[in-house]
Amino acid sequence: MKPSTFLESSIKDITLNICNDCRYLKTGYYVSLHAEVLGNSVIPSCENIIDSSRTPILLLRASRAGIPTLPFVVTDSVKKIISELGFPVVVFAVNPFIYDGYKTANNKSALYRAMKSLGMNYKFAVCAQPFKGEITSFKSFFGKCEESEELKKISEKVYDLFKIPICRLHVQKVEGKAFLCGLQPVRAEELSKLDLNIINREVLLFSKQGESFGV
Amino acid sequence: MSKIACFVEKYNFSDHREEAALANFKQAAEERGQEFHFLFREDISDIPRFDAVFIRATTDPLFTSYIVSKTAWELGLKVIDDPESITICANKIHQYELFEKFNVPRIPTMFLNKEELHHKRISDIFDALGKPVVIKAPYTSFSKYVEKAACETSFRDVAKRFFKKSDVLAVQKFTPTAFDWRVGVLNNDVLYVCKYMIPKGRWKHGAKLRGKPTFTWGRTVSMKKVNAPQRLREVALKACSVVGKGLYGVDLKEVDGDYVVVEVNDNPSIYAGYEDLRDKDLYGKIIEYLS
Numbered sequence: 242m243k244p245s246t247f248l249e250s251s252i253k254d255i256t257l258n259i260c261n262d263c264r265y266l267k268t269g270y271y272v273s274l275h276a277e278v279l280g281n282s283v284i285p286s287c288e289n290i291i292d293s294s295r296t297p298i299l300l301l302r303a304s305r306a307g308i309p310t311l312p313f314v315v316t317d318s319v320k321k322i323i324s325e326l327g328f329p330v331v332v333f334a335v336n337p338f339i340y341d342g343y344k345t346a347n348n349k350s351a352l353y354r355a356m357k358s359l360g361m362n363y364k365f366a367v368c369a370q371p372f373k374g375e376i377t378s379f380k381s382f383f384g385k386c387e388e389s390e391e392l393k394k395i396s397e398k399v400y401d402l403f404k405i406p407i408c409r410l411h412v413q414k415v416e417g418k419a420f421l422c423g424l425q426p427v428r429a430e431e432l433s434k435l436d437l438n439i440i441n442r443e444v445l446l447f448s449k450q451g452e453s454f455g456v
Numbered sequence: 457m458s459k460i461a462c463f464v465e466k467y468n469f470s471d472h473r474e475e476a477a478l479a480n481f482k483q484a485a486e487e488r489g490q491e492f493h494f495l496f497r498e499d500i501s502d503i504p505r506f507d508a509v510f511i512r513a514t515t516d517p518l519f520t521s522y523i524v525s526k527t528a529w530e531l532g533l534k535v536i537d538d539p540e541s542i543t544i545c546a547n548k549i550h551q552y553e554l555f556e557k558f559n560v561p562r563i564p565t566m567f568l569n570k571e572e573l574h575h576k577r578i579s580d581i582f583d584a585l586g587k588p589v590v591i592k593a594p595y596t597s598f599s600k601y602v603e604k605a606a607c608e609t610s611f612r613d614v615a616k617r618f619f620k621k622s623d624v625l626a627v628q629k630f631t632p633t634a635f636d637w638r639v640g641v642l643n644n645d646v647l648y649v650c651k652y653m654i655p656k657g658r659w660k661h662g663a664k665l666r667g668k669p670t671f672t673w674g675r676t677v678s679m680k681k682v683n684a685p686q687r688l689r690e691v692a693l694k695a696c697s698v699v700g701k702g703l704y705g706v707d708l709k710e711v712d713g714d715y716v717v718v719e720v721n722d723n724p725s726i727y728a729g730y731e732d733l734r735d736k737d738l739y740g741k742i743i744e745y746l747s
Contacts, residue, residue, distance in 0.1 A: 248569060248624070265517055266594065266622040268570070271549065278553040287550075291517045291543060297500075298526045305530065315523060318498040325501075335523060366497055366520045 248275050257284050257406070257447050264426060265291055285404045293403045293424050296333040296368040300421065308398045309420045311373075311413065317366040319352055328352075331372040331413070333423050334359040343411060343423060345372050370422060374415035380427055380436060381410050383443040391419045399424065407432075407440065458507035458747040460485055461495040463524045465513040476728035477739075478512065484739035490747050495524070503527050508534035508746040515723045516546045516595060534746050537722040541700045545722035547594045549624050554698045555717065561691055562717045563709065564629040570619050578608050585629040592626040593618040597721070599660045604630060632659050635674070637708040637715070639684070639692035640724055640731060640738065643701050643745055646689050648735045650678035652707075678733040691715040703742060 248271060258272045270290055276283035285293075292298045297315045304310040314325050315335065322330060329347045332355045344355035360367050379386050384400025386393060392412060399410060399421065409431075411423040432440075462481065469475045478494075485492035495502065495509070497520055503509065509528040515521045515537050526539040537545075544550050555562045566581055581589060588606035591614045596602050601618065605611040618625050635654055640647035652661045653674035661674050681689075692706040695717045705724025708715045725731070732738055 248567070266547070268623040271624045274547075274550055275553065278550070278557055287543060288539075291522070292526065295517075295523055295526070297523050298530075301527060301530055315500045315520075316498045317520075321498050335520065366500070366523070 247272055257444065264294060284406060289403045289405065293405050293408070294426070295335060296423050297335065299403075299424055300368075300370075302402060303399065303421050306398065306402050308395060308402070309418065311370045311415075311420045311422070313368050313370045315366050315368050317356070317360060317363055319349070319356060322352065322369045323349065326369055326371050329372040330369045331376065331422065332356060332359055333368045333370070335366050335368050343376070345376075370413070372413070374413050376411055376413050376422060377419075378409055378411050380431075381408055382406065382436065382439050385439070385443075386410075395419060395421055406443075457489055457491065459491040459493070459505065460508045460510055460743070460746050461493055461503065461506040463495045463509060463511045463513055463521060465497065465520075468512050471727070473727040473729055474725070477726045477732065480728060480732070480739045481510070481743065485743045485747075488740070488743055488747065490743060492743075500524060500527070503533070504531055506533060510536050510742070510746055511723060514597065515542045516597075517543055518595075521723075536703045536742070536746065538700065538702050541702045541704070541722045544699050545704070545720055546597075548592055548596060548626050548719060549594045549622075551699070551720060552626055555695070558698045560695045560698055560717055561715065563631055566627045568615065568625045568627055570623045573612065573615055573619070575608065578611055581611075581627055582608075585627065588630045590628045590630050591615060591618065592628060594622050594624065594626065596719075602660060604659065630659070631709055631711060631716075633709050633711070635677070636661060636718060637688060637692075637706075637710065638676075638724075638731075639688065639706045639708065640726075641692060641696045641704045641706060642738075642741060644693060644697060646681050646684070646692065647703075647738045647741060648678065648731050649681045649684040649688070650676055650731055650733075652676055676727075676730040678731060678735075680734040685715075688715050691717060695720050703745075 258269060270287065273283050273285060273287050273290060277287055292302060297313060300310045300313055314322055316322060329345060331343050331345045333343045344359060346352035346355045356367055357363065379388050381396040383406050384397045386396045395412060396410060407427050409425050409427050413420045413422045482492045500523065509524060511521050511525055513521045522539065522542055525535050525537060525542055528535045529539050549567060552565050564585055566584065588604045591603050591605055593601035603614045605614050615625060635651040638650050638652050654661060655672055655674045688708060691708060695706050696704050699720050702722065705721045707718040709718055
């Protein structure tokens with residue numbers, strides 16, 4: 242079903258929303274919103290759409306659910322990041338306008354640059370985490386991914402918590418242990434044929450229980 | 457004794473009446489034996505040290521204030537404005553859908569999707585709501601992103617601008633009145649009532665005068681809440697019950713002897729000598745709610 246048709250309908254059923262742009266205020270968000278007001282159970286919920294795109298909330302909720310995360314600082318002050326974390330750091334945007342989630346910094350001037358660009362000229366705060374290992378990014382569909390066991394586990398847990406069907410996860414590996422760092426939406430053009438097959442299969446599995454969905 | 461953090465941004469201190477109101481909050485808290493600290497953006501990681509958070513910086517799910525609110529909520533602190541109120545109030549589409557569901561008296565409203573911006577739909581809207589109509593972006597606050605359109609050309613022009621950020625817009629019937637009622641509500645109880653006068657020759661409370669760079673605001677006329685019409689209070693409380701139990705400012709218009717809700721705002725502005733003029737106890741009530 243098309244999102245615009247759904248927005249005018251009043252279907253009362255479990256709703257699976259796999260709109261490619263689920264960011265706040267985009268069509269995907271409104272699909273979930275409309276479903277929620279109708280009283281449907283919907284994947285993903287509006288709350289989770291907002292929370293998962295705000296890195297500090299993502300990390301806070303994840304760590305409370307037992308997903309390994311690293312300590313983080315939310316601030317717009319370079320000094321605070323240096324005094325609390327030192328270098329190197331990885332900085333995530335705390336506003337959902339930016340697709341490419343993070344930047345790393347090894348020194349003060351790089352950190353200023355990163356904060357200027359991710360904070361949209363210091364208008365928004367950023368979320369900084371220590372950068373001790375290396376960052377792996379992978380796509381996760383319905384909590385499933387083609388990665389190592391450890392990453393599979395993280396991906397599953399994140400899906401259990403936030404129910405974001407299609408997303409990209411950023412995970413930092415420090416001394417062999419993986420920590421969740423961030424989540425970002427996946428652009429339609431980033432999906433390969435293989436990815437689409439996986440998504441189709443999952444949607445079919447889902448709809449066997451009888452649902453209406455917006456694509 | 458509880459420790460209250462008041463999350464503010466620099467602009468909260470740019471108006472001396474707002475600064476005075478913040479000082480009044482601090483005083484009210486200290487009179488009651490509570491600690492009251494201002495929390496700025498760089499100190500967000502200190503939130504766990506407090507028992508309650510009171511947000512005065514402008515709220516929106518896209519702003520830092522949402523991070524503050526949700527973090528405090530997750531940690532089990534008392535929060536004004538709580539994250540759910542922020543999501544509902546910062547998105548007028550969300551709010552109007554709820555009003556529709558729970559039958560709150562409201563200004564006739566239609567929704568417009570990005571894909572529907574064509575001649576037929578626009579003329580349908582003009583047929584249903586008359587001319588002109590008011591186009592509202594969902595994230596409106598301080599009378600911004602609310603514009604009037606009387607013909608298809610200007611309708612398209614405004615809608616296109618608002619569609620840059622949001623894929624759905626609200627279109628409302630144009631309802632000019634001399635003033636908007638503003639009812640402050642805390643935890644399903646009326647806190648204050650005032651009238652936001654509309655500047656002469658304008659149609660919204662805050663308006664830009666043609667050719668001038670600054671925003672002008674209408675006067676605020678406050679009245680004792682006991683003197684406010686009963687029906688006004690009922691409608692305001694009904695609208696808030698749909699949103700939540702926090703602190704809200706409800707805008708209402710008087711149309712044909714009855715009241716319709718324009719919108720419910722979280723984080724209502726509280727300026728010393730304006731909203732608080734007739735009901736000075738509002739500071740204490742908010743502090744008591746938080747402690």
